[in-house]
Amino acid sequence: MKPTWTLCLLALALPPAMATDIASPSGGWNRSGLVDKSGQATVAYPNAPIDRGAQSKRSMIKGRIAAAGGKRAPHQLVVNGNPLRLMTDEQGHYARPYLFGAGSNSVEVKSPEGKSLRRVQFYETNSGRPLPGLRVICAWDDTEAEIDLHIVTPDGQHAYFGHPVLTNGGGLDVDSVDGPGPEMYTMTAPLRGNYHVYINYWGKLGANGYHFDESKRQMEMITARVTLVYNENTPREKREEFVLPMRSIGELTLVKSFTF
Structure with missing residues (x-):
């Protein structure tokens, strides 16, 4: 029997002229899986992420941002206080993946100037979604860059795109490629000991696929937020x-070593 859950949703009041929407169905964001074994992908922008099977019950946050004066600058999606660069298609639709935990959750869209445009608050009561003891979230500001999150756990295991599922219960949620993230590591019951968090500026996406040509970079320096x-x-x-x-393709950066 598949687990069921209930979400209580509260959309905060906004002016009638609001041009930003968050699609929040009455049942909540409860899609399980972004790419199944058949290869059918759920759309995200600018491109769909890769589901490597590390976690379950992922959600795709969707909505639309109307253009002002024919232009639509990059907005910001803030999920539980975690800011993510928000890109859209030509019609203004956006879709970004996220793994919600139990308890109170919030989703907010902000303008490029930081003004709150739309906010939804909901409470996740599903007991099948445990509270993460440790979560690491990586996002970046260049839609053509590919940044990979690497986590080394106290027992010496290494979580990254090539080995997303660890035997200690931790794992990478989604491998977000060709977009601004997020990449997310989640562990419900973290081991006691030392953790090491790295990010790697893996490459760039061009018309002919991934490349490592520094001369074709659109931005001299990109910024990652962990x-x-x-x-x-x-x-x-x-x-x-x-x-x-992040200044150079191939750059590996130690974000933090810490003891849990």
């Missing part, structure tokens, strides 16, 4: 954020 969340959605929640410049 957020560490401990004991999410509990009174003991603690957060740390790191903003890191």
Whole structure:
């Protein structure tokens, strides 16, 4: 029998002229899986992420941002306080993956200037969605860049795109490629010991696929934001954020080593 869950949704009031929407179905964001074994993908922008099977019950946050004066600058999607660059298709539709935990969750769309345009708050009561003891989220600001998240756990295991599922219960949620992320590592019951968090500026996406030609970069320097969340959605929640410049393709950066 498949698990069921209930979400209580509250969309905050906004002016009648609001041009931003968050599609929040009455049953909540409860899609399980982004790409199944048949290869059928759920659309995300600018491209669909790769589901490597590390987690379950992922959600695709969807909506639309109307253009102002024919232009639609990149907005920001803030999920539980975690900011993500938000890109759209030509009609203004957006779709970004996320793995919600139990408890109170919020989804907010902000303008390029940081103004809140739309916010939805909901409470996840499904007991099948445990509270993450450790979550690491990586996002970046160049839609053609591919940045990979790497986590080394106390027992010496290494989570990355080529080995997303660890035997200790941790794993990468989604391998978000060809877009601004997120890449997310989640562990419900973290092992005690030392963790090491790295990010790797793997490459760029061009008309002919991935390349490693520095001369074709659109941005001289891109910025990655890594957020560490401990004991999410509990009174003991603690957060740390790191903003890191990424200057060269192939660059490997140690974000933080810490003891849990």
